[in-house]
Amino acid sequence: MSVMSVLTDRVLAPALPQETIRQHRAEIRADVLRRSRYIKEPNFTAIHPSDVELLFDAYDHRFFAGCCKPELKERPLRFGVSSRLTVSGGVTKRIRSRVSGDVRFEIVIAGGMLFDSFRDPAHRVTVCGLECADRLEALQRIFEHELIHLIEHLCWDSSNCARTRFQEIATRVFLHREHTHNLLTRREMAAKAGIRRGSQVSFEFDGRRLTGHVARITKRATVLVPDPEGARYTDGKNYRAYYVPINALR
Ligand SMILES: [Zn+2]
Structure with a gap:
């Protein structure tokens, strides 16, 4: 018989009333804005x-x-914000050192995509199937998604948001409806600027203006x-391949 951790118990417990979930979130939002x-x-x-x-x-x-922290059992959890994540809203990793075998965790949020979104009021942002009115709401939805990844790692040593267990937890704990987002990706930004794969573009390099075609768009x-x-x-x-910031292209 396996002994379930306190965290596992907690994660699998019946859902809180929706009103309580919304209230917790609102309190966290106020907390962040204050602290x-x-x-x-x-x-x-800035973030x-x-x-x-x-x-x-x-x-x-x-x-x-407060059951998550003790379940880390002294294993480090690092937090990050990255402008290099261009497709996912965030990423949670369980990293095992090949040398020592020690495990550490990492939660990184896609700051760049948050900043690219919420500029154009016509672009409605949904994260995890829920419409977000502002960056802070989107950040909270992304974080909730990543937190479930971490919790799955802590409770079951693996995590996959395409699977039923993840989605069931996300719905019950955070009322998520989907595991995806429609934040503005770099590809969409480029498309808006009329730049897509195959586009003829020119840019400045070493004082010269070079012309070529776009082969790939990431950051x-x-x-x-x-x-x-x-x-x-x-x-x-x-x-010859050049890596050019999208806004430097014409
Ligand atoms: Zn995921």
Whole structure:
């Protein structure tokens, strides 16, 4: 017989009334706005890893009676904000050191996508199937999703948001309806600016203006410029690849 941890018990407990869930969230929102040195308004323009830690403490306290932290059992949990996440709203990792076998955890939030979104009022943002009125709401939804990943790692050593267990927890604990978001991705931003794969673009490089076509869009666009000394590509021509910030392209 296996002994379930206090956290597992808690996570599998019957749902709180929806009103209580909404109230907890509202209190956490107020908490963040009051305590964060960076998030001073709902459409904040700066965020720091310490804000993700603040969210962790607040959610652990209000939704899990402080059971998450002890379940880490001294294993480090690092918080981050990244502008390099261009598709996921966040990422939670369980990292095992190949040398010592020690396990640590990491929760990283896609800051760049939060800032790219909520600029155009016509673009309605939904995260986890719930419409978000501002960046702070989107941040909370993303964090809730990542927190369930962490909890699954702590309780079951694996986590997958495409699976039933995850989605059942997300719905019961946080009223999530989906496990996806429609935050503005770099690809969509580029598309809005009329830049897509295959687009002819020009950009400034070393004082020269180069022209080529877009091969790939991530955080930057990969532009292939014809160059006899460049690598040979599948179309039989030679190109040199440049990685150019999207807003530097014309
Ligand atoms: Zn996920």
